[in-house]
Amino acid sequence: MKQKHRMLLITAVLLLVTAFAVFGAAEGDQKADQPEKVTFFHYFSGTLSGGMDDLVDTFNENNPDYLLTHTPVDHEAFKTSILVMLSGGNPPDLFSYWAGARVQFIVDADRLEPIDDVYEEYGVSELFSESVQNAASYNGHKYFLPLTQHFVAFFYNKEVFDKAGIAAPPETWGEFLTACEKIKNIGVAPIALGSRERWPAQFWFDYPLLRTAGPEYRAELMAGEASYTDPEVAEAFGMWKELIDKGYFYPNPNAYDYAEATVLVGTGEAGMTLMGSWLMQLDDQIGWEPGEDYDFFTFPAVDSGVADAAVGPFDGVVVAKDARNKEAAKKALVAMAQTEPMIAFNTGTGALAPNINVPDSMYNVLQMKIKEYCAVVPNWAFNYDLATPPPVADVGLDAFAEFVDNPADYMRILAETESGARAAWSNL
Amino acid sequence: MIQKNTAWQFLLVPLLVYGVVIVYPFVQTLYLSLTNWDGVSQAYDFIGLRNYRGVFTDPNFRGAIYHNIIWVMIFLLVPTVLGLILAVLLDRGVPGAVFFKSVIYLPMIFSYVIIGMIWNFIYEPRIGILNMVIRLFGNPEWNYAWLAQKETALLAIIFAASWQHTGLCMILYLAGLSGVRQDLIEAARIDGAGGRQIFFRVVLPQLKNSTVVVVSLTIINSLKNFDLVYITTKGGPYRSSEVLTTLMYRESFWNYRMGYGSAVASVLFIIVFIVVYFYFRSVMREDHRE
Amino acid sequence: MNSRNRSGRTAAVFTFALVVLICLLFFIPIYGAFTTAFRLNRDIIREGFWNFPLPPTFENFITVWEDGKIRLFLLNTVIVTVSATVLSIFLGSLTGYAFGKMSFKGSRTLYILIVAGMFFPPQIVLIPLFGLFNNLDLLDTVRSLILVHVGFGLPICTLMMTNFFKDIPSSLRQSAMLDGCNDWQVLFRIMLPLARPSLTALLILQFTWIWNDFLWPLILIKSEFRMTIQMGILQLRGQYGLAWGNQAAGALIATIPTLLLFIFMQRHFIHGLSMGAVKE
Numbered sequence: 001m002k003q004k005h006r007m008l009l010i011t012a013v014l015l016l017v018t019a020f021a022v023f024g025a026a027e028g029d030q031k032a033d034q035p036e037k038v039t040f041f042h043y044f045s046g047t048l049s050g051g052m053d054d055l056v057d058t059f060n061e062n063n064p065d066y067l068l069t070h071t072p073v074d075h076e077a078f079k080t081s082i083l084v085m086l087s088g089g090n091p092p093d094l095f096s097y098w099a100g101a102r103v104q105f106i107v108d109a110d111r112l113e114p115i116d117d118v119y120e121e122y123g124v125s126e127l128f129s130e131s132v133q134n135a136a137s138y139n140g141h142k143y144f145l146p147l148t149q150h151f152v153a154f155f156y157n158k159e160v161f162d163k164a165g166i167a168a169p170p171e172t173w174g175e176f177l178t179a180c181e182k183i184k185n186i187g188v189a190p191i192a193l194g195s196r197e198r199w200p201a202q203f204w205f206d207y208p209l210l211r212t213a214g215p216e217y218r219a220e221l222m223a224g225e226a227s228y229t230d231p232e233v234a235e236a237f238g239m240w241k242e243l244i245d246k247g248y249f250y251p252n253p254n255a256y257d258y259a260e261a262t263v264l265v266g267t268g269e270a271g272m273t274l275m276g277s278w279l280m281q282l283d284d285q286i287g288w289e290p291g292e293d294y295d296f297f298t299f300p301a302v303d304s305g306v307a308d309a310a311v312g313p314f315d316g317v318v319v320a321k322d323a324r325n326k327e328a329a330k331k332a333l334v335a336m337a338q339t340e341p342m343i344a345f346n347t348g349t350g351a352l353a354p355n356i357n358v359p360d361s362m363y364n365v366l367q368m369k370i371k372e373y374c375a376v377v378p379n380w381a382f383n384y385d386l387a388t389p390p391p392v393a394d395v396g397l398d399a400f401a402e403f404v405d406n407p408a409d410y411m412r413i414l415a416e417t418e419s420g421a422r423a424a425w426s427n428l
Numbered sequence: 429m430i431q432k433n434t435a436w437q438f439l440l441v442p443l444l445v446y447g448v449v450i451v452y453p454f455v456q457t458l459y460l461s462l463t464n465w466d467g468v469s470q471a472y473d474f475i476g477l478r479n480y481r482g483v484f485t486d487p488n489f490r491g492a493i494y495h496n497i498i499w500v501m502i503f504l505l506v507p508t509v510l511g512l513i514l515a516v517l518l519d520r521g522v523p524g525a526v527f528f529k530s531v532i533y534l535p536m537i538f539s540y541v542i543i544g545m546i547w548n549f550i551y552e553p554r555i556g557i558l559n560m561v562i563r564l565f566g567n568p569e570w571n572y573a574w575l576a577q578k579e580t581a582l583l584a585i586i587f588a589a590s591w592q593h594t595g596l597c598m599i600l601y602l603a604g605l606s607g608v609r610q611d612l613i614e615a616a617r618i619d620g621a622g623g624r625q626i627f628f629r630v631v632l633p634q635l636k637n638s639t640v641v642v643v644s645l646t647i648i649n650s651l652k653n654f655d656l657v658y659i660t661t662k663g664g665p666y667r668s669s670e671v672l673t674t675l676m677y678r679e680s681f682w683n684y685r686m687g688y689g690s691a692v693a694s695v696l697f698i699i700v701f702i703v704v705y706f707y708f709r710s711v712m713r714e715d716h717r718e
Numbered sequence: 719m720n721s722r723n724r725s726g727r728t729a730a731v732f733t734f735a736l737v738v739l740i741c742l743l744f745f746i747p748i749y750g751a752f753t754t755a756f757r758l759n760r761d762i763i764r765e766g767f768w769n770f771p772l773p774p775t776f777e778n779f780i781t782v783w784e785d786g787k788i789r790l791f792l793l794n795t796v797i798v799t800v801s802a803t804v805l806s807i808f809l810g811s812l813t814g815y816a817f818g819k820m821s822f823k824g825s826r827t828l829y830i831l832i833v834a835g836m837f838f839p840p841q842i843v844l845i846p847l848f849g850l851f852n853n854l855d856l857l858d859t860v861r862s863l864i865l866v867h868v869g870f871g872l873p874i875c876t877l878m879m880t881n882f883f884k885d886i887p888s889s890l891r892q893s894a895m896l897d898g899c900n901d902w903q904v905l906f907r908i909m910l911p912l913a914r915p916s917l918t919a920l921l922i923l924q925f926t927w928i929w930n931d932f933l934w935p936l937i938l939i940k941s942e943f944r945m946t947i948q949m950g951i952l953q954l955r956g957q958y959g960l961a962w963g964n965q966a967a968g969a970l971i972a973t974i975p976t977l978l979l980f981i982f983m984q985r986h987f988i989h990g991l992s993m994g995a996v997k998e
Contacts (some may be wrong), residue, residue: 041940071941072941072942073940074953078940079681081848083467083468085852090853090855106468108467109466109469110470111469196663251553251571252573252577254576254665255552255553255573259654285961368523372485390682390683391684394678394682394683398664400482402578402665405577405578405665427685432902435820435822435825436822437901437902438816438905439812441812442809442810442813442876445869445872446832446872448850449843449865450869451868452846453847454838454846456843456845457842491882492942510740511786514740517736517737522733525732528737528986531741532740533988534980535744536749537924537976537980538973538976539928539932539973539979540930541930541932541948541952542751542948542969543747545969546748546751549747549754549966550750551747554766555766557750560766560767560768563775589748599988600819600991602988604978614934620802625964633902648837648839651839659932673841681901689817693841693842693844693845694842696842697838697839700839702836704837707837708830708834
């Protein structure tokens with residue numbers, strides 16, 4: 001009796017699965033005589049979409065044998081779906097991804113196709129600088145084609161700085177503290193942070209650590225070879241804590257997102273924010289002019305013995321190992337790497353185009369300054385959530401959010417972070 | 429025999445859909461919970477009950493369970509009792525009862541996405557309604573961030589959810605009240621019982637069925653909620669509003685731990701199963717008595 | 719007698735005042751959404767969410783509507799909601815008829831198995847369903863959404879239709895069968911026309927739930943042009959992160975269909991909810 005039920009249930013399931021499989025196959029057949037389809041799944045949606053439509057259209061015009069179709073999705077939706085698409089053996093041919101630990105993760109899971117030939121045979125390697133190419137290499141092979149480069153720095157309201165009597169942007173930690181004090185004295189919160197989505201707080205860990213312990217130590221920490229209970233980490237948190245204790249932060253960072261925090265700087269309720277160059281996308285909404293109303297300065301030096309380093313993410317495109325049409329996918333990558341698409345794609349986003357041939361005319365004053373700085377800075381670091389594997393970053397991002405509320409507890413928070421990170425590493 | 433065949437004719441397609449959408453994926457979840465699948469690799473190992481052992485030693489899981497328990501308890505207190513009180517008051521023929529009922533029902537038509545958004549208008553620290561009121565009557569400097577402080581984030585979400593859930597409780601109690609026997613109330617009144625006595629001794633016992641339904645639905649709804657938490661805090665700040673559903677989502681889709689996420693889902697199922705079991709048992713018992 | 723009367727009146731006034739107070743508190747969030755939708759963003763940032771919109775502006779609605787996307791989101795949602803609602807009620811009528819009017823072995827077990835699905839947290843099957851649809855190439859299609867909503871709607875439809883059919887005297891079916899009708903004809907010609915109240919109640923319930931669902935489109939739909947309205951609202955929030963007025967206007971637009979159902983069919987709505995849940 002019971003067995004009968006089970007049998008029926010199983011038959012039912014099988015029947016429906018078959019029905020759907022047949023349905024799906026029939027649909028696939030219909031497309032047989034059309035140009036070969038190349039799918040591109042990416043998170044350059046909304047304000048980030050840049051010139052993706054143009055890029056795709058141009059590729060299709062120049063390559064009539066292929067039909068490149070792209071699906072822009074929201075960041076969050078992208079993160080949830082790409083994993084299962086990859087594992088299900090039915091991935092898009094091309095998809096966007098973040099350089100660093102995230103690409104490393106799927107390279108290690110054997111989900112990506114190496115694209116050394118794109119760089120070597122099609123001359124793409126001539127289009128990118130050495131350091132950018134390093135960001136594209138994993139386990140000795142190229143896997144990643146960078147599309148945008150962003151840079152994290154202090155963006156400040158010039159009027160507020162003038163009112164507070166700060167003649168030049170601070171270059172050392174001491175000058176920075178003085179500047180904060182001056183801004184506080186005119187009744188404005190020196191620093192705005194909007195960490196509701198957690199990640200904006202990470203730069204407050206990245207930079208102090210890079211400026212005190214240096215890029216090499218940080219790389220060890222990100223790789224799980226150093227501990228969050230080390231004195232180096234405690235010192236970085238100590239710097240951050242000092243600023244919070246002195247009341248330099250606008251209240252309730254965890255209540256706002258990065259855009260709201262940027263607006264606080266825009267309206268002059270706060271003096272500055274430590275954020276990526278993508279905040280320039282808010283220019284129209286806030287109604288301020290780069291260079292006129294706001295400017296940026298790099299995170300001040302703390303220890304002159306430590307080499308300078310810049311923080312920022314690279315966004316780009318990778319090819320799935322199970323891509324149905326690798327040849328076409330790689331051709332599309334070559335097309336994307338060229339100057340024209342790079343210009344179209346990066347204009348108005350605040351980003352730098354990784355292609356070295358793009359003209360300076362596409363940049364505003366601030367971007368020009370950023371470009372000049374990036375050309376000379378000796379070290380480039382990915383921000384925390386891209387530098388360490390996602391499960392570990394999850395632990396750390398929570399720790400930053402908690403620290404913002406309870407800076408006095410930072411030793412306990414660090415101890416808990418270490419044990420959480422250890423657990424996450426052991427599960428990898 | 430002939431009857432049976434006809435019955436299957438009617439049941440075949442619905443069962444197919446049910447099997448594909450619920451039964452088959454459910455079995456797969458149970459299976460995945462015994463593996464270490466990361467969601468990306470094609471290969472994964474069968475690791476027995478290791479995920480479950482991990483679940484029960486995970487402080488984040490314990491936190492999520494604890495938050496779910498708080499949610500259930502507040503949900504059993506606030507919207508349920510409020511729904512009962514409103515049902516009793518409005519059942520008595522307060523002038524404008526129809527209008528007042530509509531006001532209480534109204535939140536039920538909003539999605540959680542919209543509820544999350546409009547409660548943000550209340551909780552926002554700088555210009556939110558709640559802080560504006562507090563500034564008006566008390567501390568003019570008040571700028572508490574209700575959804576961003578670990579002490580209040582969960583409570584603020586539960587309160588918003590209660591706002592929506594009260595209407596359902598009231599409907600269910602109103603339906604129960606319509607079945608209350610007026611002759612018993614009259615008899616008690618003639619015996620000299622006061623309003624309170626009548627309510628607790630005569631009316632409430634007759635609402636037992638409604639109460640069983642309200643309590644079960646309330647428990648299940650508080651365990652099921654994902655949308656509202658996801659939209660308001662995503663379980664933050666630093667997991668202070670994490671519940672089982674958001675934990676499952678986080679571990680599976682953010683942290684590349686599908687096996688572990690499936691184990692969390694399975695535990696959620698077991699808890700829900702226990703509640704549903706008791707619900708059906710008590711409902712069935714009523715059935716047999718009739 | 720007199721004093722009792724007076725205390726009775728005091729109690730009535732007190733009750734009324736209490737009800738008014740609770741309802742006022744209940745209305746505040748909706749008030750907040752309304753005033754926000756009809757005010758300019760710069761006024762909101764200056765004065766907060768509290769102030770009444772004088773004079774009201776429709777600018778937010780115009781901005782959101784002319785953006786165009788919201789119309790597409792609405793269309794997608796209508797397609798999903800209408801088809802899933804109709805299909806789930808149709809299938810629920812079949813199961814309801816089988817469970818309510820036919821006796822067969824295992825009927826009770828099967829019935830409980832299906833109805834218990836009403837309580838099943840959808841998150842439990844999230845991962846495998848995602849994988850299944852991915853393998854079947856159904857990911858990012860409206861069909862996958864419809865299928866899921868039909869599956870998850872089946873329990874409540876089965877429950878309510880079974881209850882309804884149980885209450886219809888079996889003699890009706892027997893006499894129809896003596897007249898030569900088979901079960902399908904009995905169901906479609908005789909029973910379903912009688913079931914209008916239950917069908918209406920289910921229609922409203924299912925419509926509201928599917929319309930308001932966020933989890934499944936979040937997981938199954940990827941492309942912007944296939945998004946449902948609830949995802950769209952969340953996207954508006956990202957797009958107009960600083961524009962509270964636009965968010966609120968979008969939210970109100972998204973609520974119009976359920977609001978209309980509620981206003982014009984409140985009786986059925988209440989009837990459906992109470993019938994579905996209280997009566998086993």
